[in-house]
Amino acid sequence: GNGMSMDSTSESRAAVNTITGVDNARVTNVIAPDTYSIRIKGDGSVEGKTADISKAENKHGLVGLQLSGTMSSTLGSFSDVQIEVRGANGRTRDFIVSDGNESRTISYFDNTQTMTTNLATPATAGNPQTSGVNVKGTVEEGDIFSITVEGQTFSYTATAGDVAMGQTASTNVANQLAASISNAISGGRLQGKDVATASVGGSGTIILTGQTTAGEVRDFTVTASTTNALTKRISESFASGTVVSFTVDRKLLEAANNQGNGISTIEKKVDLQIQVTNSNGAQ
Incomplete structure (x- = not known):
C-alpha cells in the first residue's frame, strides 16, 4: 500500500493483465494482507x-x-x-x-423483378414468328424466372454469381434460360416443335424465332413468370x-x-x- 491504504502490488496486477483477454485487473476493499489467485478456464467459444x-x-x-x-x-x-x-x-x-x-x-x-413477353413479328405463311421475353427489375439471389414455350416450362434460379458486383443480372438470367431452350430445341423437349432458335439480345432480352414451312403458318405460344426468392x-x-x-x-x-x-x-x-x-x- 501507500501507508494510508492497502492495495495489490503493481507487479501482480501487471502479471494478471498478461493473461489473454484480461485487462484492468485490480483488488478493491483490501483490509488485510492476502494473496489472490486468478484462474481462467474455457476455450472462449x-x-x-x-x-x-x-x-x-x-x-x-x-x-x-x-x-x-x-x-x-x-x-x-x-x-x-x-x-x-x-x-x-x-x-x-x-x-x-x-x-x-x-x-x-x-x-x-x-419484389420488382419481372419477365414480360412481346410478339415482335407474328407468323405468316413462309415467315417465322419472332417473340421477345424481357428480364427486368432488381434481380436477387434466389429469384426464380420461368418461361413456357409450346407448353414446355424452363426455369432458372438466380445465383450469387449472377448478381455479384459488376454483373448484369438480367443478362445472366437471360443467357441461362436461352441456353436451356436452345438445348431443348436441338435434342430435347422442343425438338420438331414450331420454335427454331433462342438467343439473347440487349438488356437481357431473350429472342425466340419460329420455324418456317412454305405455305404454312407455324406460330408458337410463349408465357413468362417470376417468383420472389x-x-x-x-x-x-x-x-x-x-x-x-x-x-x-x-x-x-x-x-x-x-x-x-x-x-x-x-x-x-x-x-x-x-x-x-x-x-x-x-x-
Missing part, C-alpha cells in the same frame, strides 16, 4: 441461449439460427445479440443484426468474434405474427470460467 433462438426463429421465420465463433481477446463482448426485422410482405425487408454497438443491415426480398442465407461476423448466421424462409416470415416484424434478443453464452481465490481458499 460462443453460442446462443437455446430458448432465445427458438423464439427468434418462430417470430421472424428463421431457420437454423445460431451464434458461433470464438471470443476476441481484444474486442470480445458479452453483449446480447439482437435481430430486428422491418418491412412488409411483397416489399423489401430489412434484417438488422446487432452485437453490442456494432450492427449490420441486410435488405432483401425486393423463397430463402435468403445471412451470415455476419462481428469484431467481438461472434458470428450470427441463419436462413430466412420467406413463406414462414410472411405467415408469422406482424409479418415477422419486431425485435428479438439472444443471450450470448461464452465458454469461459473465471475463478478467484485467496490464500485461505475462499472464492
